[in-house]
Amino acid sequence: MPLRCLVALVGGLVLAAAFEPVGYAWLMPPAIAALVLSVRGLRPGRAWLPTLLFGITFSYAVMVWMRSVGTDAWIAMCALEASFFVPLGIGLAWATRLRAWPVWAALWWVGIEVWRSGFPFSGMPFGRLAFATADTPWADALPWIGVTGVSLLVALTGTSLAWVVLHLRDARRLSLAVVAGLAVVTVAPVLVPFQLDETGTTTVAAIQGNIPGDGTDIVAVHREVTDNHVRATEQLAADVAAGLVPGPDFVVWPENSTAVDPFLDARARTGIEAASDAIGVPILVGAIADVPGDDSQVLNQGIVHEPGLGGGDRYTKRHPVPYGEYIPFRGSLIPDTYGQLRMIPRDMVRGTGLEPIRIADVLVADAICFDVAYDEGIGGQVARGAELVTVQTSNVLFSKTAQLEQQFEISRLRALETGRWVVVAAINGVSGVVRPDGTVADSVGAREAGVLVETVGLSTTITPAVRIGVWPGRLVLGFLVLHTALVAITYRRRRRGDHAVGPVEERSAAT
Template sequence: MRGEPRRRRQLRTAGRQPVLRWSEAPPLPPHRCWGSRAFQVVGYRLPVLLRCFTAVGGGLALAAAFEPVGLAWLMPPAVAVLVLAVRDLPLRRAWVVSLLFGVAFCFAVMVWMRAVGTDAWIAMCSVEAAFFVPLGLGLALAVRHRWWPLWTALWWVAIETWRGDWPFSGMPFGRLAYATADTVWAPALPWVGMTGVSLLVALSGTTLAWLVVAGRRRPVAAVAGLAALAVVIAGPWVWRYSTDTDGELTVAAVQGDVPGSGTDVAAVHRGVTANHVAATEELARAVRAGERPAPDLVVWPENSTAVDPFRDSEINAAVQRAVDAVGVPILVGAMVDAPRETQVLNQGIVWRPGAGGGDRYTKRHPVPYGEYIPFRGSLFPSDYGKLRMIPRDMVRGTRLEPLRAAGTRVADAICFDVAYDDGIADQLQRGGELITVQTSNAMFINTGQIDQQFEISRLRAIEGGRWVVVAAINGVSGIIAPDGEVVASAAPRTQEVLVETVGLSSQVTPASRAGVWTGRLIVLLVLAHAVSCVAASRRERRHGTLSPPGSARVERTAAVQ
């Protein structure tokens, strides 16, 4: 009789449901086949199949968050779908589910690569989707440990950073941050940069996953967790970053258009140059007539001359004629011969009245298998299909100093450079007062790539606290304010000159000061977390304390019975 109250207390304690906190690992469900041959061979057949379909849907939903669809609110639910899909799965199954998510996402968000060729689209997207294998393994590990919503978000950003840097400079398109223009996350860009904003978006999704797992059991904690996340996201709205203006500059962005179909610059490159010369001369005429304000600087797009203007006398004379007509420097986008005959430089050249070429910026991130062939002449393919159209390899630039033009320091980016964190940040750290983006997206003119890249330019304006001038060869050109507002733009496949007076600033935002280091630190942190998880698992196995998923709950249920 004396032991009866104690036994009742034990039964009540054993029968209680555990209270799950945000910092605790979610309990994994029991499975009656654990340890049996049926479980090892067949596994969670139906649940895994459903998870696979759910993961594919989540990947497609995440792709719809990006332009041209632009449903940014889908990002947190899509992240939550992947976290919940791999939760409680063994590692040997988690990576499969995550890979399917990645395949659906990458092939959908970068479907514009089909403009290059279906083979190029399949090859590139297959490589990008492969990064979701380690992501799935990392998420499956992270959800088993304390503070799992934070760790799963960090895993997402670490893999995203890795994917954007490797191999061959990586492919950063599809970063969560690149869909955040006009969202609640955008004001955080000057403070934490693209990597930090991706982390906030991922954390929103992983917190949503936590609410699905534990929200009904702890409504008060759920409300508190949501409130804390809201404070973190809303903070930049309250304490908005503002930059001081050091002066003003009137800038003209020339969109000359591409003759014919508009997609093949190389075939009509002299016509392209002639279009930009004519548009600039028309601007000079309008300025003399008092119809348009006089610019201090004119920006031409990438590939406004597809041959070396220093060696081709016809192109040299045409460019100089345009510069002398408008009477101010033109930032010309040109393909310049490298010292080696098998190489070429993609440059932005400050062309001055009466003086010719001055400062040059060389594209930092040429596109592999688009602008150069990695390991040409080795076992890797270099003479297959459309690769024959790349006779010379584009050499990567190393310049960190901003260009000097019209008494202003200009941070330049050429095409895909705008999607990387290093080039613009390095130039802003060294005094860049204005950002220019020279781009030739003619091949992608009828695809979503145009809209995706322009959105990235808007985000760079917010992140750097600078005006951004985008000159595209046939769309979309635009002039963007530091808050991301598009002040002026030119529609695709039109010939137009945009002229606006923009502000200059030499103030460096915290995001620009940090540059690429935020992402690198997160990668190191996640690597340390992975090592600690593996070490902990080995210790448990060595001491015989490792339990299969759900075993603790099975034992508790048995004790109650």
């Protein structure tokens, strides 16, 4: 057992190294194989310990950037994420006793991944296997099978590797067949890429205005942040007038480019109007808007500001960050005065709409910050006609961490999954324009100010991944429930059988 625990501990660290800032995606299959080998053969009552240790090292390493919020927040959040590896261990113990166990074990991994990505309080999707597949053959499967499907493909590669390790000497031909089959499935999307039809083009500008000071306290300098984006847009207008850059059809500002309601705050409104009038095209402004009639709540929105007209369509962030943008069960679990919770006097209300917003006659799927990591938001808007994707993000607290790179990688993968160009605007990094094949047309690095102007393609083609939506996740969760129920039923029947046999044996002995 100590050796198994050691293998699991190391395996968790190896899996974390597959993600940015290390980014060695090929480490995922050996890490998953190490986890399976550390569990296989154990009873369910003991199997949870190696997987918990795996989950601890993986969670704390891959999301070490949460320390920027506070060490206490990092410890608490990662402890919760690691706890999901307890049922994973039990499930793997059950699965590895079945025929074709690499398939069932992979389904258990992905099922737990989907579960923790949505629960509790919207969950934490960072660390999904698919999110480390940029620039790998696995990523080419995204338009076909989506994020959940790609995670399953990676997990199956790992569990099959464990099977090969166990059976290589006994069944070399069969082991080679398993490896060859996985290779064919993995490479097939590269050989048969999904074909997209481009219906037009538009020119988009993304503004990264940067933040003064150390770049981590946007509340203290929110006026300067807005002024930076106003000045950058006015400079862009001057460059367009001088013929230095092409004129954009619309401009994208990042999340929290104004931290006050631009309809109620005169200074913010004046700055946005000046920028919009200068460039002469709509600006998608990232704003914190008040909830009418409720001083205790706010909305995190992308608001289309039309020159000379004011506010147009809006997108409201669907996944506010618990204990970062709102306090669940305010006052009943953790005191409002604890640590940085004092900085959250009002709760952010989650959005529910999936209709794309219209900017300059283009239907756009918008996502705000962590929204990009959830499956239903961007895909749901694309399924309803969005021709382009924008991602507005702040990430100010994480400006000195690998979270910036991890999130930008997810934006790249969403481009592949949806078959859309993706325009990312961040306050101080990473901003960029991503092609539908996941490659980066242009970008601005962390802690820099910059303006990106790019002519991007538009499309109404719906990829199979967008068409199937969130159903793969639901089906794999259904598998977890069904498998657990079958194990419970089998266990109860065996216990009843043992109780029934006992008295009969006693009577026979007496006779």
